[in-house]
Amino acid sequence: MGCTELMDYEVVLSDISFKHGREYIKANFEEVYEVKPGYKLFDIYLIGLPPILVGVTGDHIIFTYMKPCRGTFVLKIKGGEEIERLRSV
């Protein structure tokens, strides 16, 4: 999974469509931000149909992540400074 392999992530959902991932984030988290495709989160450039939703819960970030041969996932990763950057977008 590229750079995410180096991070301590949790796979929340796998083998889903991008739309399913977006709806999951929208339905399950109160703090949700819209970002454009290509937004840099950690060392990842987010891929998807706009708007891409990124959720925040506690000190974690929830987002859709995809790879061509592996499909689409919803991942949960400790957010650190990325949370404040999202809040300022």
Added chain:
Amino acid sequence: MNKKALLLLGCPEVPVQTSIALYLANRLLYAGIEVFVAGTEAALDLLKVSDVEEHYVAEAKMIYLDDCIESLAEKRQDFDLCFVFVHNDVGVSYLATVHEISNARLFAIIFGSGADSLTEMIDFKCELLDAKTVHKPLLLRKKIDDKIKEVKRWAVPN
């Protein structure tokens, strides 16, 4: 200065992708356009093995997909034309992302058994070359041939 085209490949699980990519690269080269290809390691290896003497795509012009997205997003690189190969939901997402981060004239090459539903998902500006095919490349080839007639007019250097 020659115009530059990017072919952005998806997972190579659908057989027509590699043959259409090589065909399109050939047509673009003959139109005087410099060709770059981005893809996964597997997609690029299929091209390297099929085009061992680099007649169609030079290995130096092959870019790993993540590196390509990064360079486009950071505006370190861009192209005049971009052809995104789409055969699943992930492909549509890459197409939408390139639409957002690149100024290239954008083409979607849509194929595979779900081509019709994928086409319906695209609600932003790009040109569609689509065929509901998995193994047979001829219909896509015809659409490329028709489009290349226009491409040759754009290929005139600035």
